[in-house]
Amino acid sequence: MVTRIGVLTSGGDSPGMNAAIRAIVRAGLKAGKEMYVIYDGYKGLVEGSIEKVDRTFVANIIAWGGTVIRSARLPEFADIEVRKKGVEQLKKYGIDALVVIGGDGTYLGAKKLTEMGINCIGLPGTIDNDLACTDYTIGFDTALNTIVQCVDKLRDTSSSHQRCSVIEVMGNHCGDLALYSGVACGAELIISPDHQLPKEEVMATLRDLKMHSKRHALVIVSEKLFDVKDLAREIEIETGFESRAEVLGRIQRGGSPTAFDRILAARMGVFAIELLLQGKSGRCVGIVQNHLIDYDIYEALKMERDKHVQLLNVIATLK
Numbered sequence: 507m508v509t510r511i512g513v514l515t516s517g518g519d520s521p522g523m524n525a526a527i528r529a530i531v532r533a534g535l536k537a538g539k540e541m542y543v544i545y546d547g548y549k550g551l552v553e554g555s556i557e558k559v560d561r562t563f564v565a566n567i568i569a570w571g572g573t574v575i576r577s578a579r580l581p582e583f584a585d586i587e588v589r590k591k592g593v594e595q596l597k598k599y600g601i602d603a604l605v606v607i608g609g610d611g612t613y614l615g616a617k618k619l620t621e622m623g624i625n626c627i628g629l630p631g632t633i634d635n636d637l638a639c640t641d642y643t644i645g646f647d648t649a650l651n652t653i654v655q656c657v658d659k660l661r662d663t664s665s666s667h668q669r670c671s672v673i674e675v676m677g678n679h680c681g682d683l684a685l686y687s688g689v690a691c692g693a694e695l696i697i698s699p700d701h702q703l704p705k706e707e708v709m710a711t712l713r714d715l716k717m718h719s720k721r722h723a724l725v726i727v728s729e730k731l732f733d734v735k736d737l738a739r740e741i742e743i744e745t746g747f748e749s750r751a752e753v754l755g756r757i758q759r760g761g762s763p764t765a766f767d768r769i770l771a772a773r774m775g776v777f778a779i780e781l782l783l784q785g786k787s788g789r790c791v792g793i794v795q796n797h798l799i800d801y802d803i804y805e806a807l808k809m810e811r812d813k814h815v816q817l818l819n820v821i822a823t824l825k
Contacts, residue, residue: 508603508625508782510540512556512596515573516547516580516608516615519759520633520645522767523573523607528564529775530605535561537783542601547608548615549578551592556599568768571648571761577608583615593622603787605778607631607644610807613790617803620788627778628790628803629771633759636680638809639801640792644774646682647766649758653687656754657724661691664722670712670747672725672738676758681728683758685817688726689824696821698728700814705740712745723747773798 511534515523527543534541543563545555567574582588596604603625606616609632616626630637633649653675664671677683681698688696695711697703708725715723725741727734738751763771774791777798781789789800801809 508539510542510599510601511603511605511779511782512542512544512599512601513575513605513607514544514547514551515575515577515631516606516612517577518609518632519572519577520631520643521571521648521759521761521763522644522771523631524567524570525763525768525771526607526629526631526644526775527573527575528568529772530778531559531564532561533776533779537779539779542599543575544604546576546578547580547612548583548592549580550576551595552580552583552588554595554598556595556601558599569762571759571763573607579611583618586618589615589618589622593619593624596624603627603782605629605775605782609634609643610637613637613803613807616790617788620803625782625787627781627786627800629774629778630790630792633676633683634678634680635682636678636811637792637806638811639790639799639806641794641812642766642770644767644771645759645763647770648761648763649676650683650686650690651764652758652761653683653754654690656757657687657691657693657726660752661722661724664724664750667748668721670723670725670738670741670745670749672727672734672741672749672751674727674729674734674751674753676754677728679730680811682814684726684728685814685821689817689820691724691726692824693724693726694720695723695725697725697731699731701818701821702731705737709741709744712741712747716746
């Protein structure tokens with residue numbers, strides 16, 4: 507029987523992680539369990555940076571961005587000898603279950619710990635929305651809204667100067683932030699792993715817009731596809747549009763989580779505790795068509811991402 511439960515955040519931070527921590531701690535305490543937080547992700551686990559907490563610890567954090575227990579990356583955690591140090595720390599504190607919040611690398615660490623006797627549940631905390639087992643990850647909606655706010659502001663100056671703004675958004679090989687923000691902002695062009703466009707088509711489209719006296723143009727580009735500064739220079743030469751490249755960067759990770767992310771985090775956090783109380787382990791949580799579902803972590807990581815057929819049809823129709 508699970509008696510002491512720890513929670514950690516790992517990998518890139520995402521808005522809503524604090525709301526998830528709050529839900530996990532409160533749900534665990536409500537179930538009569540002792541609750542612990544582990545600072546600095548798996549790095550803190552290995553180093554024993556662990557603290558017992560009560561409801562006071564999570565008071566007022568629901569609206570904060572980032573993660574109050576901090577995050578870190580520890581590639582060495584793939585080494586079983588390093589993981590053994592983490593297990594020793596958990597045993598030292600009598601912690602027999604762990605809820606981890608993060609992306610695919612975080613999930614792999616949780617599954618490995620499960621195989622070493624620690625009950626683990628994973629929650630999807632990443633702005634990229636790149637986990638196929640869930641429609642939405644904690645933090646995606648907030649990052650999306652941040653992008654929309656930034657692009658709306660850039661549109662004002664782009665229109666005033668009759669420019670083409672080439673805007674790079676995050677995603678780490680997942681195009682969801684680009685696709686969703688492009689539709690939400692009415693971008694003239696969206697370039698993402700799911701919607702790749704040859705440069706010839708990009709230039710032809712922008713030349714046509716310029717020819718028909720379009721005052722400005724917005725091009726949303728997923729990171730790691732192009733050097734957006736080079737692309738902006740090419741656009742200026744090829745189309746006649748004065749062009750500027752804008753890299754939104756880590757501003758997309760920050761800020762107070764949206765209501766959607768707070769509610770999603772709360773639902774998932776409570777569900778994680780329920781799974782542990784049911785004796786489940788090595789599972790991760792997803793939300794599909796607004797229903798919470800749990801999967802074996804290995805099976806979840808093998809799932810293929812949504813092809814976004816309907817969204818791509820919308821983009822094609824509104825071109």
